[in-house]
Amino acid sequence: TQLLEQSPQFLSIQEGENLTVYCNSSSVFSSLQWYRQEPGEGPVLLVTVVTGGEVKKLKRLxxxxxxxxxxxxxxxTAAQTGDTGLYLCAGSTSGTYKYIFGTGTRLKVLA
Amino acid sequence: SAVISQKPSRDICQRGTSLTIQCQVDSQVTMMFWYRQQPGQSLTLIATANQGSEATYESGFVIDKFPISRPNLTFSTLTVSNMSPEDSSIYLCSVRPQETQYFGPGTRLLVL
Structure with missing residues (x-):
């Protein structure tokens, strides 16, 4: 069974601080996505990466x-209160249409 | 892009009853996905629904417990049958028209 482990599981930081969330697996993925989910809503796609070593920037992310x-x-970088939410990674392996979701990182940014 | 609506947005049900969740998309899509998100946890894929064929269920999920309909390319339903408190979750509908996956707002279910 493929497993995507995220760390940390929970993170509470002050506004202006930097943070890193990790998503690890023993499986090789053809593509990997990151989502943010806010309470009462479905996850929203932030980015898709497909090439090993690829780096993508989305404003402060x-x-x-x-x-x-x-x-x-x-x-x-320089977290804001609006960054608060559940961050999920999701990976897809070659030849499948399905995405396996990571265990999630719940981020709270305090003013 | 795709805009997805789900009904109901939330419900409280008694154990032993069934609830049907509706998912409507604003464009035609080949595959629709149903996920479960248990309290404080990540998403688990329940099944993939294709129009005109039976849904494909993931390990641990069966058709008798989660029957799915897919009558056309913009609509699907998921029924949670014979509910127990363990079925209390958020149920999410999702589509992937191209590379981007879109999710509905979810149906928050509480089973007493």
Whole structure:
């Protein structure tokens, strides 16, 4: 069974701090996505990475796909209260249409 | 893009009863996905619904417990049958028209 482990599970930080969330697996993924979910809503896609070593930036968010395509990280610079939410990674292996979701990281940014 | 609506948004049900959740998409899609998100946890895929064929269920989920209908390319229903408190979860409908996966707002179910 494929498993995507995220760390940390919970994170509470002050506004303005930096943080990194990790997504790790023993499986190789053809693509990996990051989502943010706010209470009462469905997850919203932030980014898709497909190439080993790929780095993508979305404003203050930086996403990296590991060289071996087994892991990924999300780095947030100067966190804001609006970044609060559940962050989920999701990976898809070659030849499948399904995405396996990670265990999730619940982030709370305090004013 | 795709805009997805779900009904009901939330419900409280008695054990032993069944609830049907509706999912409507604003565009035609080949596959629709149903996920479960238990309290404080991540998403688990229940099944994939294709129009005109039986849904494909993931390990641990069976058709008798979660029957799915897919009458056309914009609509699907998921029924949670013979409910128990362990079925209390958020149920999410999802589509992936191209590379981006879109989710509905979810149906929050509490079983007493």
């Amino acid at each position: 930086t996403f990296q796909f590991g060289d071996a395509r087994k892991d990924s990280s999300l780095h947030i």
